[in-house]
Amino acid sequence: MEAREGKKCIQRQRQVPIFFVLLGIALAGSESRRYSVAEESESGSFVDNLLRDLGLEIEELAVRGPRVISKGKKMSLQLDRQTGDLLLNEKLDREGLCGPTDPCVLPFQVLLENPLQFFQAELQIRDINDHSPVFIDKEIILKISESITPGTTFLIERAQDLDVGSNSLQNYTISPNFYFHLKLQDSPQGLLPQLVLDKALDREEQPEIRLTLTALDGGTPPRSGTALVVIEVLDINDNAPEFTQLLYEVQVPENCPVGSQVATVSARDLDIGTYGQISYAFSQASEDIRKTFQINANSGELLLKQKLDYESVQTYTVNIQAIDGGGLSESCVVFIQVMDLNDNPPELTMSTLINQIPENLQETVIAVFSVSDSDSGDNGKTVCSIQDDLPFFLKPSVENFYTLVTNTALDRETRSEYSITITVTDLGTPRLKTQHNITVQVSDVNDNAPTFTQTSYTLWVPENNSPALHIGTISATDRDSGTNAQVTYSLLLPPPRDPHPGLASLVSINADTGQLFALRALDYETLRAFEFRVGAADRGSPALSSEALVRVRVLDANDNAPFVLYPPHNASAPCGPFPGPLGDVSGTGTLSHSYRYEVCLMGGSSGTSDFKFLKPIVPNNLIQDT
Template structure:
């Protein structure tokens, strides 16, 4: 250091130097050849710029006089910095939570480090240390500010956390490291997922506890966002059952009935418990396959069909119908005739049925006078396995056509001479005069003659034609009574007016009729007791009866129980 000047000489001149007390320096006195002393400032302990960047010391020069005199000067010592301090982070681990839906460019955190050095040595820059490409694409850090920002979207379901090494380096090349742990916080941004493992789209009816589907569910979110609730519709005959973990099964809750409902749409609904709640639906279509559990059903239990006689063969006389609630071949109905209850009825020669549509056909012309009605059973069977069937009764009523004219059984109309019948004079009412019989063609077979005779006798006695015959007979009897007195004279009475012989009247309504009148004469004397049919004559029905005739009719009606007109 520069030495002090003292104008005195000898012992009164400059003799010594002192320095103010300090921890780092002391004064060392050096003597020169000229007898002067020189002060040297000596560093006693290492300086630390970061602790004390400058020191202010007082240097005192002392002479040897008495009293001693001194002089002082200020010594300013600046401690120059060297890069002896690396950057230091406030903490070695930084943790931060970031929502996965954080917008791009958002500030995440600021990393800060300190360097005790000054100037260039104390300037710090921040970088990612050995960071992966994924980290460098997702985050960035300001080299001076140490601020960390988001560069790309976060996805909790892909990466839940990032561990980043950050390095702080000063101007002198000294560095320090810390760890930044970024935890990605879940947002309910994923709806539940449904994965179908197996599904049965066709379920047979009448089978309970049938497995319909097996599926699993998951939600990639976390916490309540990932908790799920699974359900199906309540109004369906299906049950949802959990199995293990996130697997479920759908089974039929009861036996299904295809005829009630042939198709079901099952909607699997999966909802998470996040905010807001997200829902996923998956639909399954189930078809109910048919089982042959329904027999064909006729539209009515019995059918009555009307057919006019003398029909043409193969005439369609009616249709019966049966339906089957099943499907496919189980619903295909075939029809067949059942054996008649009457073994004498040759059903196979009367009608036939179309096996496919139930149409009935007459195989031959029907005759009302021979067969007025007949009935038979029809069977409707499906083509299921086993086949189911049902029966219906069919009654056919043959309608009469006016195909027979009235005719006289007696006398014969074959051109032969009339028969002569004798009636006793004293015959009372109810006396059998003659018995009518049928006039059959000679060419007709014997069996046909017998059958026809039976039919016509029934018709003559029971049908309308029999009434005509009785009226004719009663009319004849009435004429006999009226002419009884004339017969006592031995003569014969002949009706007035012309008679053409055989009269066939066809009116506009199709009514057919035969009219006959008989001439009856009394034979023998006054005491004779027989009448004789001489010949048939055609009567004139417009007879003008006298009061006496009316009395005779009344008497005869009372005797026979008929009213003679």
């Protein structure tokens, strides 16, 4: 099957619906503004001042963030933000940009970013006379039979001039001679020169005539080009070739392989011998036609010489001439329509991109971009999308422009970075797509207060501690980042009626680490417990803070010896079954009341004052001496 396709492409006809999609917001102005500049103007040349058309004062211009956006990735224009002047970025070649199309108009947009606003505009490139008429063949050979009667016309090769309008080809002249004069004929292809025979030819008298054909354009000063016309006088040949049809219409897909047969033309000649032998050649063919196609001189097969591209050229008109051995000729036209295939993926052009945005903002514009597809019909229609699980959405604008916007406030503490893939898919078969990746960083806002690891802390400190003793550490964390997450600790002043107003003399705190220190030795017998509040504040703006409760418990140490309060150490106790009451022993705090005992043994071990009491009888308070 590939071999068949290599020989001949299947010709198909189809109709492609064309429609346009108007998306998004309206333009700032309904009419497109047109500016003009002469081609080949130097880069940086002044085109126009846009302040009045944009409706801006010069002081507003830089604030609005204007920029010029052209279709495609190449920018031919730039906008001076200080003056509003529209300037050229490069030299512009009208013929390279627009070819024979006149006027040559390049659309562009002026984008104001703050707030977002679009202005449609066009740049018309004026033609200058920078090309001379050129004949593709410097030598044109005509074979004319001597039997041709005066008044017969002969079409000769026309010149090509890339300029347009008055600068294009306007006239032809022929060098003085006795046999021919020049006749000019208007046609859709331009002015066609024809030689008109004034006097019968005589091969025996003059077998060859050489003339100079000059083509002139209408520029100031005019430019010209010449070709040599060589007329070979032939013997009598009274039948010219005749094509079976004068117009051939074919459709060829743009992916047709090089070397494929596009069409076959056929002509016949009633003469015999040399006069009946027909050869085929191009007639009035441009350089582009000759580069794209070739004709088999013997068979009339029109073959593809280089690949077709619908996006560059959609139709070709090929003139083919059949010439017999006697020099008589006839022409036909082959009209070739190139069929579009989906061979171009969509293009995405990024105009504005913000890689970092603060959290907690609603509907923030992340990016502004445009999409395009060089194909036609459904092949050139595009659909733009991003992942479904992201807090962003695409907002259609105008002329295939989109803005990427947040659809909700972002939370950096939940997610600090997003990777967004913009996918542009066309509607052709097979579908082609282009992807563009964007990474967005979410910057922190101070929206989280520090949080203590505990709502309250209990610290145990032995009495008689050394001053500056580290008694404990409090800790708080902040979910924010940077300075918003840097925590500073402090002691909170007690209320005026607090039972421990001297807190500042008891403890201190390290503001950076949260370490707590006892400023002086604590005494269990004086202060058994106290509590205070601590604060943790971040360094955001405004700063956020939180509090926690710290309880300090003083641990008792055996730092007091016991002593007898009553009776005096030099008193004696009466003998009898019921001794008097014994006094409280103060110092250790182990005996809280006085008791009556049946037997009391007192015997202190070495270096101690230990007591042992046996069998209590009746508890009683201390009594006074009697």
